[in-house]
Amino acid sequence: MSKPFLSVENLTQIYPDGQGGDLTVFEDATFGVEKGEFVVILGHSGCGKSTIMNILAGLAEPSSGVVKMDGFEVSGPSLDRGVVFQNYSLLPWLSTLKNVTFGVAARHPEWSRQQVIDHSKNYLAMVGLEGDVIHRKPSQLSGGMRQRVSIARAFANHPKLLLLDEPFGALDALTRGTIQDELLKIWGGTEQTVFMITHDIDEAILLADRILLMSNGPFARVAESVEITIPRPRNRTDIVEHANYYAIRNHLVHFLGQRSKEISGKAKGSATNRPETVRIDRTGPAADGPGDAPRRLRAVIT
């Protein structure tokens, strides 16, 4: 089997627990992400999702294990890995436009001032920010607009891997929906590989090619890799009609509601540390028999 574009191998993170002991947040996390894939990681708060993302970004070092991208080991942050932080992380003293040109100028030092500005304006327009707003400071924008700027900044740099840490967590449901659609639209036009964290199941199904499910910490594991067998382009109102939608959704709800607890807290010992691949498809000719449980319809273990 050839190595995937991004390969995470035996990642373990141990923090001091504050009482002189150790806290193993997650252990032996191993998974891969293919080029152009949209992977969402879903898990309860505290299981170590942000920690994994910071390691992928190169902002933090794991206690052990390696991350390889394109065959090279990740060490330290790089322009090849763009990050959209949960709290947007815009620089408040710069205007909206300058927050984007800041990144573009770092990526393309050889470009002229005008090139940088034009490129940045294009990407701001893609997330619906045009005209006077782009000269406003982040403090004069709504939360949704700020997150749009942050997304534009990340996409404008064409990173090989785009990392998003609960990008819509702080937004109201309506705004979140709009920006999810915008994200899908921009992503659809690129070959961008995306790795995103969320705790919103519907958001995960709408956006992902594949969802990684994490069990609860400590000793969290990346337990399952669930394929989203709903064709693209997707649209929030249509996907709920799809035969696979509720099957997948129920599987995820069941995992987060019950199994994530059951399989947590267990130290190493599983035969394999790779996540179990789960493929749920009710549309195929080999349709499920009448006696099938509603949850795990077809689990193909690879």
Add this chain to the structure above:
Amino acid sequence: MAKLSLNQRAALLSVILLVVTILIWEAAIPAQQAVGELTEYERLTGGGAPRAGVPAPSQVIVKAWEELSNPFYDAGPNDKGIGIQIGYSLYRVLTGYLLAALVAIPLGFLIGMSQVAFKALNPFIQVLRPISPLAWMPLALFIIQDSEASAIFVIFICSIWPMLINTAFGVAGVRQDWVNVARTHELGHLRTAFTVILPAAAPTIVTGMRISIGIAWLVIVAAEMLVGGTGIGYYVWNEWNNLDLTSVVFSILMIGIVGMLLDCAFGVVQRAVAYVE
């Protein structure tokens, strides 16, 4: 009558307060001078000597008019225009202050970035900071052997602490998120310092600079009273020796006005670097 805005009402009240204060002051003066004329001291100093009494505001205004209509005259070491004296003071303050900024801001950056540097330098800062700047004067005079440079040194030493401490706190307090933005954009140390940390810490740094310039202006008056020769501090002291209280009151007002202008200048800078998170 149309309603006055908040600012208009405040300005009106200020003017009323000023007029009332001046009137009370003016009215209080003749009585005091009448008493003054009877004192033993007055008679002993002789009738020809200038009278030492608190001047009336009208006298101060006349004095101010005289001085300000020809601020830069120079008639020998003991008789220079107020403009020249203030110029000397500003020159000393700004020289000492700029030297202090050149040391304090880079050093503050270092301390703010490095916990080791902070812990290592903190004891020195804590001991040196509470020392009255004038306490350095004898040592400075002995070592530097030059009163001009000693005055500048005293300004240097008093302006350094607020700038140093504020820069260190400002830099240490820069949000990790913003530093991470710089890191994910592969900015080098120098570019991170100038494009992220400096603007992020600028409001705190400028606040320190504003405190420093205020202290420097307070200290220069005292320092010039000690070293003598030129400057607004020396001018005050010299006019006191001449028993010319009108000039003393006038120069006190000038000290206040120049100090306010310096503070306003930094207020403008502060507003320019401020940002809302």
